[in-house]
Amino acid sequence: MIDEPRAVRRGEELDxxxxxAFLARAAPGWEDVRPEMLDVAQFGSGFSNLTYLVRAGGRELVLRRPPRGVKAGSAHDVLREHRLLTALRPAFGRVPRTVAACDDPAVLGAPFYVMERVTGVILRGAPGEPVPEAATMxxxxxxxxxxxxxxxxxDWRAxxxxELGRPEGYVARQVDGxxxxxxxxxxGDVPSIERAAxxxxxxxxxxxxxxxxxxxxxxxxLVLDPADLTRVVAVLDWEMATLGDPLMDLGTSLGYWVDPDDPPALRALRLGLTAAPGNLTRAELVARYASISRRDVGDALFHYVFGLFKLAVVAQQIFARYVQxxxxxxxxxxxxGAVRALGGLAERAITLGRIDRLG
Structure with a gap:
């Protein structure tokens, strides 16, 4: 179950x-590397920035770069992600160690950075993937x-x-943005998304x-310890991290969190293993978060609908790139189809006034 890369997709190769040449001058321990020594594979499950495994003579690094055809923005600003990981690691150790960054798009066609590889299990919910037993989940x-x-x-100040973000007015900027x-x-028209907005x-x-x-x-x-799937070794994909309202972050997680009794169209999206036996429900997740954080979460309806809406917009942005x-x-x-399913569930949650029992 160790997460492994696959062959690089056509059109996404690295020169x-x-x-x-960059690794030889910027990555400690890679001074002797030559082009013919490199073995490059791709982690193919992500939908945002491109992630590669670069090997040479028993050494490994992970490389992150934006996909082709995207507009500049924080979601694809890998240099910002590099700075964040570098600053965050001493305070929140469950992030990979950064190695080097390149701001010259002439090297690989876009800015990129390299970091250590954190080996472990990533539960993606793909067809045929083993599902841990209920107690583990x-x-x-x-x-x-x-x-x-x-x-x-x-303590982000300490x-x-x-400088990571502007927390004042964050909720308004997120909804408007x-x-x-x-x-x-x-x-095309998706009336349920328009109404959710x-x-x-x-x-x-x-x-x-x-x-x-x-x-x-x-x-x-999340990268999990192969010997104990309840232990988080690292958290990945920090490209959208910022300073803001933590309940909006909770809402994004709720948007991905599928309950076993959710409508079939949502379960068919395979957003993960959250509907597998043993998992918390969305309502239980909110209750545990409120207890641990001591924050007033309320019924979390607004934040759940926001999570569904945001996820639908991300899917639409990627679909538009495909169409273009x-x-x-x-x-x-x-x-x-994912956009329509997410919009339909957001509308149902609004109508029923709750985040669970939506099937």
Missing amino acids: PAPLA RGLAERFVDELAALHAL AGLG WSRRWLAART AWLAAQRPPDGGASVIHNDFKYDN GHTRDPRFAALD
């Missing part, structure tokens, strides 16, 4: 000559909440992360404090 679900609460409790992204990425704008609560927030905290961004021909990844061809 070995400039990569080897329960322990992992509880640890999931504990790790999220621990991140939100981090960690030197004050994701609504604008939806309009920019639309390829309007509801979020009307129901927007005040900011609920400031924390370091991951903004994509889910099972398949910027990517050939076949996984992206059906993401318009």
Whole structure:
């Protein structure tokens, strides 16, 4: 179950000559590397920045770069992610150690950085993937909440992360920003998404404090100890991390969290293993988070709907790139169906006024 890369997708290859030259001058211990020594594979499960495993003579590094055809922005700003990981590691040890960054797009066609590889298990919920027993899933679900609460409790000022974002007005900026992204990425009408955007704008609560927030905290961004799947070794994919309202971060996690009795269209999206026996339900997740963090979470309806809306917009952005021909990844061809399913569930949650029993 150790997470392993696959062959690099066509059109996403890395030029070995400039990569080897960069590693030889910037990565300690790689001074002797030559292009013919490099073996490059790709971690193919992500939907955002591209992630590669670079090997040479028994050494390994992970490389992150933006995909082709994306506009500049924090979600694809890998140099910002590199700075964040470098600053965050001393205060929150469950992040990989960074090695070097390159801001010259002439090297590989875009900025990139390299970091150590953290070996472990990543539960993606792919077809045929073994599912841990119920007791293990329960322990992992509880640890999931504990790790999220621990991140939100981090003293970001003492960690030197004050320039990571602007927490004041964060909720308003998120609702407005994701609504604008939806309009920019639309390829057709999805009335449920339009109605969810309007509801979020009307129901927007005040900011609920400031924390370091991951903004994509889910099972398949956790690296787990192969000997104990309830122990988190590292948290990956920090490209959207910032300072903001921690309940918005909780909402994003809830958007990915599928309950066993959710509508079939949502379960078919295979967002992860959260519906497997033993997991917390969304309501139980919220209750545990409230208990550990001592935050007033309320019914979490606004934050859950926001999580579904945000996830739908991300899927729509990727689908739009596929429609425009910027990517050939076949996984992206059906993401318009995911957008409709997420919009439908957001509308159902709003109608029923709750985050559970939505099937």
